[in-house]
Amino acid sequence: MIGKQKASIAWPGTPLPRAFFDRSAPDVAPQLLNKILAAADGRAGRIVEVEAYVGAVDPAAHTFRGKTPRNATMFGPPGHMYVYFTYGMHWCCNCVCGSVGVGSGVLIRALEPLQGLAQMRAARPRIANDRDLCRGPARLTQAMGISGAQDGIDLVNAREGFAIVDDGMAPPENLVGGPRIGLSVGKDFPWRWSVPGSRYVSGRLVSGAASRQR
DNA sequence: CGGGCGATACCCT
């Protein structure tokens, strides 16, 4: 149907409320670990890696130099999805955080695929290993069916096909942020978090981590 | 497993 059908999100749990996102992105980001990114069509995955980006103070943020047509969603209300296009071929998705006008958000960098694996494989036909379906920000958007058409949708009311669901699994404890990936500036902000030991996290594994699965 | 590199289009200066 057209854009706003009543979508029932497929993974059981409670969609995160608006207030969850109405804090600074580095506060929200680690709390998103172990939550579920779920689509109305059945695809779902557990969030295992995130990065925070903060308007005005963070030179790596798209919003660093103020509002433009591309980044407008980030300056809007929290709990919406900011989807951007990069490297001429890839889409990446964020949760907008903080108050209107701040311009910050959390980039979702990796998911553990949980449900709708057949649809994910169909969306990424060249991938032989399920481990690689959602291991990376542009890979997971492809697997989940997210593109520019989803820029600006509301994740809280879940009426536009996607939501972030709390299914009762707490975030990992004693998390420490590390440097973000793929930047030429802003490398000093320790605003990347991941689920320790998860084999679905992007980037190079530290030595020995490959055998330490969970 | 890890490094190197090309692809590719849009955005903002």
Place this chain on the structure above:
DNA sequence: GGGTATCGCCCGA
């Protein structure tokens, strides 16, 4: 016109 919040292929070890 330069840079990009990346990926996948190829290669050597």
